Amino acid sequence: MVSSETHQQVAREIKDSLDRFKEGIPQLTELLEAFEELLVARSIARLEIPTPDLSTVEIDSMRFSQGSPILNDRKIDVDTGSVKKVALLIIPAMQKGFPKLHNALERFTNFIDNDNTAMNTLQLVLESGSRETMEELASRLDIPLSILQFICSELAKPFAEKLSGTLAPMIEGLTWLKGYCPICGSWPGLSVLRENEGKRFLTCSVCGHDWQYMRTQCPFCENADHEKLEIIFSQDRKSERAELCHVCKKYIVGIDTRDLINPPHPSTAPFGLIYLDFLAQDRGFSPGATLAISQDLTL
Ligand SMILES: [Zn+2]
Ligand SMILES: [Zn+2]
Known part of the structure:
Protein backbone atom coordinates (compact mmCIF):
# COMPACT_ATOMS: atom_id res chain seq x y z
CA MET A 1 0.00 0.00 0.00
CA VAL A 2 1.46 3.34 -1.07
CA SER A 3 0.95 6.26 1.31
CA SER A 4 -1.93 8.61 0.72
CA GLU A 5 0.60 11.44 0.70
CA THR A 6 2.14 9.97 -2.46
CA HIS A 7 -1.35 9.61 -3.94
CA GLN A 8 -2.10 13.25 -3.21
CA GLN A 9 1.17 14.36 -4.72
CA VAL A 10 0.53 12.43 -7.94
CA ALA A 11 -2.99 13.84 -8.14
CA ARG A 12 -1.70 17.38 -7.61
CA GLU A 13 0.96 17.08 -10.34
CA ILE A 14 -1.58 15.82 -12.85
CA LYS A 15 -4.19 18.43 -11.95
CA ASP A 16 -1.65 21.27 -12.10
CA SER A 17 -0.46 20.09 -15.48
CA LEU A 18 -4.04 19.93 -16.81
CA ASP A 19 -4.78 23.37 -15.33
CA ARG A 20 -1.88 24.86 -17.28
CA PHE A 21 -3.26 23.39 -20.50
CA LYS A 22 -6.76 24.66 -19.68
CA GLU A 23 -5.44 28.15 -19.02
CA GLY A 24 -3.60 28.23 -22.33
CA ILE A 25 -6.30 26.51 -24.42
CA PRO A 26 -9.70 27.14 -22.76
CA GLN A 27 -11.50 25.30 -25.60
CA LEU A 28 -10.07 22.04 -24.23
CA THR A 29 -11.45 22.53 -20.72
CA GLU A 30 -14.41 20.16 -21.06
CA LEU A 31 -12.34 17.38 -22.56
CA LEU A 32 -9.50 17.74 -20.06
CA GLU A 33 -11.93 17.74 -17.15
CA ALA A 34 -13.53 14.54 -18.42
CA PHE A 35 -10.18 12.75 -18.34
CA GLU A 36 -8.80 14.30 -15.15
CA GLU A 37 -10.00 11.74 -12.62
CA LEU A 38 -9.12 8.90 -14.96
CA LEU A 39 -5.52 10.09 -15.37
CA VAL A 40 -5.15 10.39 -11.60
CA ALA A 41 -6.71 6.95 -11.05
CA ARG A 42 -4.38 5.40 -13.62
CA SER A 43 -1.28 6.77 -11.91
CA ILE A 44 -2.46 5.71 -8.47
CA ALA A 45 -3.36 2.25 -9.78
CA ARG A 46 0.15 1.85 -11.12
CA LEU A 47 1.56 2.62 -7.68
CA GLU A 48 -0.74 0.05 -6.08
CA ILE A 49 0.15 -2.88 -8.35
CA PRO A 50 2.90 -5.06 -6.83
CA THR A 51 6.21 -5.12 -8.70
CA PRO A 52 6.06 -8.07 -11.11
CA ASP A 53 8.53 -10.92 -10.66
CA LEU A 54 10.86 -10.76 -13.65
CA SER A 55 13.46 -13.22 -12.44
CA THR A 56 12.74 -15.52 -15.39
CA VAL A 57 13.01 -12.80 -18.03
CA GLU A 58 16.16 -13.02 -20.09
CA ILE A 59 17.11 -10.44 -22.64
CA ASP A 60 18.45 -11.85 -25.88
CA SER A 61 20.67 -8.91 -26.76
CA MET A 62 21.24 -10.12 -30.32
CA ARG A 63 17.52 -10.34 -31.14
CA PHE A 64 16.93 -7.10 -29.27
CA SER A 65 19.52 -5.19 -31.28
CA GLN A 66 17.86 -6.49 -34.45
CA GLY A 67 14.59 -4.89 -33.43
CA SER A 68 12.77 -7.58 -31.49
CA PRO A 69 10.99 -6.03 -28.47
CA ILE A 70 11.41 -7.75 -25.10
CA LEU A 71 7.77 -8.71 -24.73
CA ASN A 72 7.48 -10.02 -28.26
CA ASP A 73 6.43 -13.50 -27.25
CA ARG A 74 5.24 -12.75 -23.77
CA LYS A 75 2.04 -11.39 -22.37
CA ILE A 76 1.52 -8.84 -19.64
CA ASP A 77 0.96 -10.52 -16.30
CA VAL A 78 -2.22 -9.55 -14.54
CA ASP A 79 -3.05 -11.04 -11.15
CA THR A 80 -6.71 -11.27 -10.19
CA GLY A 81 -6.24 -9.52 -6.83
CA SER A 82 -4.77 -6.48 -8.53
CA VAL A 83 -7.43 -6.42 -11.27
CA LYS A 84 -10.08 -5.84 -8.63
CA LYS A 85 -8.02 -3.12 -6.95
CA VAL A 86 -7.36 -1.39 -10.27
CA ALA A 87 -11.00 -1.66 -11.35
CA LEU A 88 -12.13 -0.05 -8.08
CA LEU A 89 -9.95 2.96 -8.90
CA ILE A 90 -10.52 3.21 -12.65
CA ILE A 91 -14.25 2.54 -13.00
CA PRO A 92 -15.49 5.26 -10.59
CA ALA A 93 -13.14 7.74 -12.30
CA MET A 94 -14.66 6.84 -15.67
CA GLN A 95 -18.14 7.19 -14.21
CA LYS A 96 -17.34 10.75 -13.16
CA GLY A 97 -15.76 11.80 -16.43
CA PHE A 98 -17.98 10.08 -18.99
CA PRO A 99 -21.70 10.34 -18.18
CA LYS A 100 -22.44 8.93 -21.64
CA LEU A 101 -20.97 5.61 -20.55
CA HIS A 102 -23.14 5.41 -17.44
CA ASN A 103 -25.16 2.33 -18.45
CA ALA A 104 -22.19 0.40 -19.77
CA LEU A 105 -20.15 1.13 -16.65
CA GLU A 106 -23.08 0.11 -14.42
CA ARG A 107 -23.27 -3.23 -16.18
CA PHE A 108 -19.52 -3.63 -15.90
CA THR A 109 -19.56 -2.85 -12.16
CA ASN A 110 -22.40 -5.30 -11.65
CA PHE A 111 -20.36 -7.98 -13.36
CA ILE A 112 -17.34 -7.33 -11.11
CA ASP A 113 -19.44 -7.25 -7.93
CA ASN A 114 -21.77 -10.15 -8.55
CA ASP A 115 -20.22 -12.64 -10.93
CA ASN A 116 -17.61 -14.85 -9.31
CA THR A 117 -16.01 -15.67 -12.66
CA ALA A 118 -15.44 -11.95 -13.31
CA MET A 119 -11.85 -11.67 -12.17
CA ASN A 120 -10.67 -14.73 -14.06
CA THR A 121 -12.50 -13.59 -17.18
CA LEU A 122 -10.98 -10.14 -16.96
CA GLN A 123 -7.54 -11.56 -16.33
CA LEU A 124 -7.90 -13.56 -19.55
CA VAL A 125 -9.20 -10.60 -21.56
CA LEU A 126 -6.51 -8.21 -20.32
CA GLU A 127 -3.65 -10.65 -20.72
CA SER A 128 -4.54 -11.94 -24.14
CA GLY A 129 -5.92 -8.69 -25.55
CA SER A 130 -7.66 -10.96 -28.09
CA ARG A 131 -10.57 -9.62 -30.06
CA GLU A 132 -12.48 -12.84 -29.79
CA THR A 133 -12.54 -12.95 -25.98
CA MET A 134 -13.37 -9.25 -25.92
CA GLU A 135 -16.32 -9.74 -28.32
CA GLU A 136 -17.60 -12.63 -26.25
CA LEU A 137 -17.53 -10.56 -23.07
CA ALA A 138 -19.12 -7.57 -24.83
CA SER A 139 -22.13 -9.60 -25.88
CA ARG A 140 -22.35 -11.34 -22.50
CA LEU A 141 -22.44 -7.99 -20.68
CA ASP A 142 -24.44 -6.22 -23.38
CA ILE A 143 -21.84 -3.47 -23.68
CA PRO A 144 -20.88 -2.09 -27.13
CA LEU A 145 -17.52 -3.53 -28.15
CA SER A 146 -15.80 -0.16 -28.59
CA ILE A 147 -16.79 0.89 -25.07
CA LEU A 148 -15.64 -2.41 -23.54
CA GLN A 149 -12.34 -1.98 -25.40
CA PHE A 150 -11.96 1.50 -23.91
CA ILE A 151 -12.69 0.18 -20.40
CA CYS A 152 -10.32 -2.77 -20.77
CA SER A 153 -7.51 -0.71 -22.27
CA GLU A 154 -7.75 1.65 -19.30
CA LEU A 155 -7.68 -1.33 -16.91
CA ALA A 156 -4.69 -2.85 -18.71
CA LYS A 157 -2.68 0.35 -18.92
CA PRO A 158 -1.45 0.51 -15.31
CA PHE A 159 -0.28 -3.13 -15.59
CA ALA A 160 1.57 -2.40 -18.83
CA GLU A 161 3.15 0.70 -17.28
CA LYS A 162 4.17 -1.16 -14.14
CA LEU A 163 5.74 -3.92 -16.19
CA SER A 164 7.63 -1.56 -18.47
CA GLY A 165 8.87 0.49 -15.52
CA THR A 166 10.26 -2.70 -13.97
CA LEU A 167 11.81 -3.94 -17.23
CA ALA A 168 13.34 -0.60 -18.28
CA PRO A 169 16.54 -0.88 -16.17
CA MET A 170 17.28 -4.23 -17.88
CA ILE A 171 17.70 -2.60 -21.29
CA GLU A 172 19.47 0.53 -20.17
CA GLY A 173 22.60 1.01 -22.26
CA LEU A 174 21.48 -1.40 -25.02
CA THR A 175 21.12 0.03 -28.54
CA TRP A 176 17.62 0.36 -29.97
CA LEU A 177 17.18 2.10 -33.32
CA LYS A 178 13.52 1.41 -34.04
CA GLY A 179 10.52 3.72 -33.98
CA TYR A 180 8.38 1.21 -32.05
CA CYS A 181 8.69 0.45 -28.35
CA PRO A 182 11.66 -1.73 -27.32
CA ILE A 183 9.56 -3.22 -24.52
CA CYS A 184 6.08 -3.92 -25.90
CA GLY A 185 6.48 -3.19 -29.62
CA SER A 186 3.70 -0.56 -29.79
CA TRP A 187 3.97 2.76 -31.62
ZN1 LIG B 1 6.82 8.27 -42.23
ZN1 LIG C 1 5.61 0.00 -24.92
Missing part, protein backbone atom coordinates in the same frame (compact mmCIF):
# COMPACT_ATOMS: atom_id res chain seq x y z
CA PRO A 188 4.89 5.96 -29.81
CA GLY A 189 2.23 8.57 -29.09
CA LEU A 190 4.52 11.42 -28.07
CA SER A 191 7.89 12.83 -29.09
CA VAL A 192 9.81 14.84 -26.50
CA LEU A 193 12.89 17.00 -26.93
CA ARG A 194 14.84 17.36 -23.73
CA GLU A 195 18.27 18.08 -22.27
CA ASN A 196 20.39 20.92 -23.60
CA GLU A 197 21.33 19.23 -26.85
CA GLY A 198 17.67 18.59 -27.61
CA LYS A 199 17.84 14.80 -27.57
CA ARG A 200 14.61 13.33 -28.85
CA PHE A 201 12.73 10.69 -26.90
CA LEU A 202 9.65 8.79 -28.03
CA THR A 203 7.03 7.71 -25.49
CA CYS A 204 5.16 4.43 -26.00
CA SER A 205 1.41 4.89 -26.35
CA VAL A 206 0.70 1.64 -24.50
CA CYS A 207 3.30 1.05 -21.77
CA GLY A 208 4.66 4.60 -21.36
CA HIS A 209 8.31 3.59 -21.83
CA ASP A 210 10.49 6.21 -23.49
CA TRP A 211 13.56 5.69 -25.63
CA GLN A 212 15.92 7.90 -27.54
CA TYR A 213 15.39 8.16 -31.29
CA MET A 214 16.93 10.00 -34.25
CA ARG A 215 15.84 13.60 -34.18
CA THR A 216 14.99 13.93 -37.87
CA GLN A 217 13.50 10.58 -38.76
CA CYS A 218 9.92 9.42 -38.98
CA PRO A 219 9.42 6.66 -36.37
CA PHE A 220 6.71 5.00 -38.46
CA CYS A 221 8.46 4.55 -41.83
CA GLU A 222 12.05 5.57 -40.98
CA ASN A 223 12.03 8.31 -43.63
CA ALA A 224 14.95 10.62 -42.83
CA ASP A 225 14.64 13.01 -45.80
CA HIS A 226 14.10 16.30 -44.02
CA GLU A 227 12.35 17.77 -47.06
CA LYS A 228 9.61 15.20 -46.56
CA LEU A 229 9.21 15.90 -42.85
CA GLU A 230 7.30 18.93 -41.67
CA ILE A 231 6.65 20.45 -38.27
CA ILE A 232 3.45 22.37 -37.60
CA PHE A 233 2.65 24.39 -34.49
CA SER A 234 0.51 27.22 -33.25
CA GLN A 235 2.30 30.61 -33.14
CA ASP A 236 1.50 31.19 -29.47
CA ARG A 237 2.50 27.68 -28.28
CA LYS A 238 5.75 27.13 -30.08
CA SER A 239 7.09 24.39 -27.81
CA GLU A 240 4.24 22.11 -28.90
CA ARG A 241 4.25 20.61 -32.37
CA ALA A 242 3.00 17.91 -34.66
CA GLU A 243 5.67 16.20 -36.73
CA LEU A 244 4.29 15.19 -40.12
CA CYS A 245 5.79 12.68 -42.52
CA HIS A 246 4.92 13.19 -46.18
CA VAL A 247 6.08 9.68 -47.08
CA CYS A 248 3.77 7.57 -44.87
CA LYS A 249 1.27 10.40 -44.16
CA LYS A 250 1.49 9.73 -40.42
CA TYR A 251 2.22 12.19 -37.63
CA ILE A 252 3.23 12.29 -34.00
CA VAL A 253 2.61 15.13 -31.57
CA GLY A 254 5.53 16.41 -29.57
CA ILE A 255 6.81 18.84 -27.06
CA ASP A 256 10.11 20.68 -26.72
CA THR A 257 10.65 20.84 -22.97
CA ARG A 258 13.96 22.73 -23.05
CA ASP A 259 12.51 26.19 -22.49
CA LEU A 260 9.68 25.09 -20.24
CA ILE A 261 9.88 25.78 -16.51
CA ASN A 262 7.06 23.33 -15.86
CA PRO A 263 6.95 20.60 -18.51
CA PRO A 264 3.56 18.84 -18.61
CA HIS A 265 3.08 15.61 -16.66
CA PRO A 266 3.71 12.89 -19.29
CA SER A 267 0.26 11.34 -18.85
CA THR A 268 -1.45 14.66 -19.63
CA ALA A 269 0.53 15.68 -22.72
CA PRO A 270 -1.41 13.65 -25.32
CA PHE A 271 -4.62 15.29 -24.05
CA GLY A 272 -3.31 18.84 -23.92
CA LEU A 273 -1.87 18.49 -27.43
CA ILE A 274 -5.09 17.18 -28.95
CA TYR A 275 -5.56 20.45 -30.88
CA LEU A 276 -2.45 19.47 -32.87
CA ASP A 277 -4.07 16.14 -33.69
CA PHE A 278 -7.00 18.05 -35.17
CA LEU A 279 -4.65 20.29 -37.20
CA ALA A 280 -2.68 17.34 -38.54
CA GLN A 281 -5.80 15.31 -39.33
CA ASP A 282 -7.32 18.29 -41.14
CA ARG A 283 -4.28 18.18 -43.38
CA GLY A 284 -4.96 14.52 -44.22
CA PHE A 285 -2.44 12.88 -41.87
CA SER A 286 -3.28 10.06 -39.48
CA PRO A 287 -1.85 9.35 -36.02
CA GLY A 288 0.95 6.77 -35.92
CA ALA A 289 -0.43 5.31 -32.69
CA THR A 290 -4.08 4.78 -31.84
CA LEU A 291 -5.35 7.90 -30.10
CA ALA A 292 -6.39 7.51 -26.48
CA ILE A 293 -9.29 9.84 -27.08
CA SER A 294 -12.43 9.19 -28.94
CA GLN A 295 -14.41 12.40 -29.06
CA ASP A 296 -17.54 10.37 -29.01
CA LEU A 297 -17.00 9.54 -25.34
CA THR A 298 -17.29 13.04 -24.00
CA LEU A 299 -19.22 15.28 -26.34
